Amino acid sequence: MNVKIIISVILVVVAGLIIFQFLSSQSQNDSVTSYEMERLDIKSLFDVYGINNEYTMKDGKRSWTNMKFELNPESDELYNELRYDSNKKTVVIYPILTESAYYDEHGYYSYYKEECDETCLTVQIHSGDNQSLFNSSGIGFQILKLLGYETLSDIDVDKNPKILDKYDKVILLHNEYVTKKEFDAITNHPKVIYLYPNALYAEVKIDYWSNSVSLVKGHGYPEKSIGNGFDWKFDNSKLEYDSDCTSMEFYSIENGFMLNCYPELVIHKNQYLLKTIKEL
Known part of the structure; x- marks a missing residue:
């Protein structure tokens, strides 16, 4: 041929x-x-949809575990009051390392429950696809993103800690598990809004080659007597169990403000909270 x-x-x-x-x-x-979406009848400043029938049943009612929030076209005037002010350079850090720590089937929390050994303290880094997970403040992240806030992830900050220097204000979510570089970058920034208690609680390290994250110190490891892995004097983890936020208020610390409750269940329906976040 x-x-x-x-x-x-x-x-x-x-x-x-x-x-x-x-x-x-x-x-x-x-x-x-x-994915399939079902419009939910939930009191909110936003339109709320359930995703792919992902819910659990409690007392005969559905409790959705995967929800998507969208802007309501009839609420533009309200959103204009709440939207990100571009004159105040602000960024929100998505806690993807915390999401990974909580949602690996044989991960950190299996170790804490003594269901497996230290091999469970290394987990794969998740993709961040399900942004409605309670323990990784997915709803709060969705809402702030809808309101126009710029976003980064833990990984962005770990790779380039100086990236935070570009911003006048940093909004931290439930970033419970962070690297030492991220911890230093956040605590050295002059203005941080610690929107969720229990942030900066445990030190982890990232292996980018294997796309995994491992616990280094904190949360009772390597010794049960260890609480905060950074020995951080502003740790406010005791406040994370208040998710009703009926007495919600911010209080000041050296480099910013902390909220005294865990706002995940109320942030999408609380106009006062969203306006305060913008104005602080």
Whole structure:
């Protein structure tokens, strides 16, 4: 067979394989990102949807474990009062390392319950796809993002701690598990809003090669007597169990303000809280 014909056939086959792989990849991505939404009748400043029938039953009622929040077109005037002020450079840090710590099936909390050994103290870093998880402040993150706030993740700050120097104000969520570099960058910033108690509680380290995060110190490890892994004097973890926030208020510390309750269940319906976050 002519050499040119052979080369042409090979090129056609290779091109076909590349196209097939691309289409397969697109199909997989579509299946991952597709979801079904059900409009929920929930008191909120935003439209609320349940995702993929992910809920649990309690007292005959559905408690949704995956919710998506969207702007209500009829509330533009309200949102204008609450939206991010571009004159005040502000960023929100999504606690992806905390999400990973809580939601690995055989992870940190299995170790804490003495259901497995120290091998459970290294978990894979999650993708952050389910941004309504209570312990990683997913609802709070969604709401602030809808209101136009810029966002980073723990990983962004760990890779480049100086990135926070670009911002006048940093909003921290339930970033319970952070690296030492992230802890230093946050505590050295002049203005931080510690929106969720129990932030900066345990030190972890990231292995970017294996895309994993491991507990280093804190939360009763490596000794049960250890609480805060950074021995941080402003630790306010005792306040995290108040999720009703009926006596909500901010109080000041050296480099910012802390909220005295865990606002995950109320942030999407509390106009006063969202306006205070903007104005602090």
